[in-house]
Every structure is written in C-alpha cells, then in structure tokens.
Amino acid sequence: MSVSEKTRKILWVQAGGRCAICKEQVITPGTDSDDPSVFGEEAHIVARSSGGPRAGGLAEELIDGHANLILLCSKDHKRVDDQPGHFTVERLRQIKGDHEAWVRSLGDADAGRTRLVPDPMFPQPRVLKLITRGNPLWNMVKESVTFEYAMPDNLRDDDEDLIIEFMDLLKDYLDIAGELVSVRENRDVEKTLQRYISQLAERGFLVGAYVRHMLLTGGTAQDATPWPMLRVEVQLGTSAVVTNESGTPYPDQAR
C-alpha cells in the first residue's frame, strides 16, 4: 500500500499546508513562468521499514493512514529522522496534535488560504437518507473525502460498542475506498456494511446518511477542489422521525 491521494489531501488540509514543527508554509507561490514549489513531505510517525527510526507496533494497513502521517518541511523531516531519540513516536504525535489544534485556532482570519464552502452546483441535503442496505452507503463512502458521525447518548455498553465499531469501520473504508477496485472487494465491503446495518436494526437502531458537497477554496490552488463530506447518524428507531425529502414528516410519524 502507499499513501492515497485522499489521505494526502486530508493531511495537507489539517496541517494548514504548514510544517508541524517550524510552521512554515511548505509550498511557495508560483510565478508567471514557474509552478509553485513544494517542499512539504509526508513523514511517517511509526515508520514503514522495520529497521528504520520509530519502527514497529502499528498494523500494516494503518501505516499509510493520515493518522500516522505528519506534514514536515524537508529540513525538519531530515532532523526528525536523524534524531529518533528526541523525536519519538509519542513526541511526534504530540507535535502533530498541537499543530492541528493551532491550525484550527487560526479560524477564518487566516483561512484566506483554505476554506470549505458549500458547492453551489449541488443541492444541500436537508435530511438524512434512511440507509437499509450496504450498497447505497458504500457508494456514499466512495464519493466522499471526509466523514463525520453522530450517535445517541446514554446507550447500553454493548449497543455503544457496536455503533462505535460501525463508525470506525466506515472511517477505515473511507481511507482505503480508492484502493478497492475489484468487484469482489466492493461486494465484500457492501456485505460487511449490510451486516452492521442489520444488526443495528435488530437492536432498534436506524442508520441515516447524506453527502454534503463542499468545495475547498483558497490556498495556492487556482480552482476549488470538490470536498464531499459524508455524515452518518445512528438513531434510536423510537425517536427518529421519518420524513419525505424536504423534511416533512410522513403522517403516521408526526408527533
């Protein structure tokens, strides 16, 4: 496996296009004759090669996930790899977490750089689509680049575990969706999702989802990048309201 295009985008956006250590922007603006120069590097926190610095302890399929990557300038990447005694896995995770919090704290003032806005080409969803089968949910995962979720509070432990497992699975699928190309792999994913949806239904939960089409604008990109966001909610069947597409409850559901 290698770092997917989607993972790369997520990493760069969450890092604000800046090195997590020195905070420099890792891309220089282009000129009339030259493209922008990129000196940002996606460094592994837990290393891929077994003999390398910070090696081991992470499942193969998580090595290239965005949680295990940190955006660094070339100078700091070299420093990190040269000084594994100082830049331990724990310290790098801390640096990354602090950096992303700092980027978020910049808010819109600095976000002339990058910003998410609704895509006017798509109608914005008003209600969740009721999901009863694996196939439509998998299609939504495949067209999305990020994921958010919601679930009820005060659940029984085993219900909560099942829902969290389901959400974690969706998150993993979102990360690797681009790499699953064969019909068989796609079919297997749909079946797995189907199994969770059925199990949740047996326990009285409904699954709802929509894809919100956003655009990533600003930064050095000339054009906005499509940035579809998947939202998945698990709700208790007894408190969910089923409506038509514009949000009007069906008569027998009105309360």
Ligand SMILES: [Zn+2]
């Ligand atoms: Zn740096």
